[in-house]
Amino acid sequence: MIGVQEKKIIELPQRDLGKETIVQVDNLSVYYGDFQAVKQVSLPIEKNTITALIGPSGCGKSTFLRALNRMNDTIPSARSEGSIRYDGVPLLDAAIDVSALRKEMGMVFQKPNPFPKSIYENIVHGLRYHGIRKKSQLKTLVQESLEQAALWDEVSDRLDASALSLSGGQQQRLCIARTLALKPQVILFDEPTSALDPISTAKIEKLMLELKEHYTLIVVTHNMQQAARIADNTAFFYQGELVEYNATQELFNQPTEKRTAEYINGQFS
Numbered sequence: 001m002i003g004v005q006e007k008k009i010i011e012l013p014q015r016d017l018g019k020e021t022i023v024q025v026d027n028l029s030v031y032y033g034d035f036q037a038v039k040q041v042s043l044p045i046e047k048n049t050i051t052a053l054i055g056p057s058g059c060g061k062s063t064f065l066r067a068l069n070r071m072n073d074t075i076p077s078a079r080s081e082g083s084i085r086y087d088g089v090p091l092l093d094a095a096i097d098v099s100a101l102r103k104e105m106g107m108v109f110q111k112p113n114p115f116p117k118s119i120y121e122n123i124v125h126g127l128r129y130h131g132i133r134k135k136s137q138l139k140t141l142v143q144e145s146l147e148q149a150a151l152w153d154e155v156s157d158r159l160d161a162s163a164l165s166l167s168g169g170q171q172q173r174l175c176i177a178r179t180l181a182l183k184p185q186v187i188l189f190d191e192p193t194s195a196l197d198p199i200s201t202a203k204i205e206k207l208m209l210e211l212k213e214h215y216t217l218i219v220v221t222h223n224m225q226q227a228a229r230i231a232d233n234t235a236f237f238y239q240g241e242l243v244e245y246n247a248t249q250e251l252f253n254q255p256t257e258k259r260t261a262e263y264i265n266g267q268f269s
């Protein structure tokens, strides 16, 4: 449940959302001070799909992604306008408990960022924060999330080892496991493979395709091939605007907008 901070209670949707659209964004604008980084973007995110956000550097992809789970709140100059509804819940409402929201909409970043602690501690940290303290339950959740992140077989005999002793690709899967342990509904990925080698990238892409059976994934990527390989739907952003949003195959094979065609044909980057 997404609770609240004081004033009013806003209930989080129950687990079984039972709807095609899990997140509905309408006229979302995001500003950093006077600068408008995202301009009146509207789009639906379908449940149990991978949605890719593509576009040239600085076009607002990450800002849009971070608006969804209110990560931009941590930037003093940032301000969002418009509407983001998560199964009907207005996420931009000031009364939303952002900590609960970020549990429900977990985030995986570009650079694997495990804590300088053991593999086990990396996963239980967030669980303890959210009030889970029973050892047996923590142990079960650690194993489950590492299995789901396709890392268990590689680390089951060294859960006490430092997370920093893992390879970059393993660290990123640990960060995914850390997110999964909190049982999110939506996982936001901000260029999750751009710091990884091709083999680790392939493992993460395979994992993402497996995860969409249970979760809804939204991924910012610079890599158009990656979007074409894994995404069901793709949104092309340019200078803060959403230029085109369609099924990935359509967007790449028959873009309706000239700017999309130019971008995917490599005429600008």
Ligand SMILES: Nc1ncnc2c1ncn2[C@@H]1O[C@H](COP(=O)(O)OP(=O)(O)OP(=O)(O)O)[C@@H](O)[C@H]1O
Residues within 6 Å of the ligand: 032, 035, 037, 055, 056, 057, 058, 059, 060, 061, 062, 063, 064, 075, 077, 220, 222
């Ligand atoms: N904290 C911030 N303060 C001020 N401006 C910012 C901030 N973060 C991003 N911006 C600006 O907002 C615009 C969009 O940035 P954003 O990082 O969302 O783009 P992006 O498409 O994700 O870029 P990239 O692909 O390079 O990561 C850019 O002009 C950027 O300089």
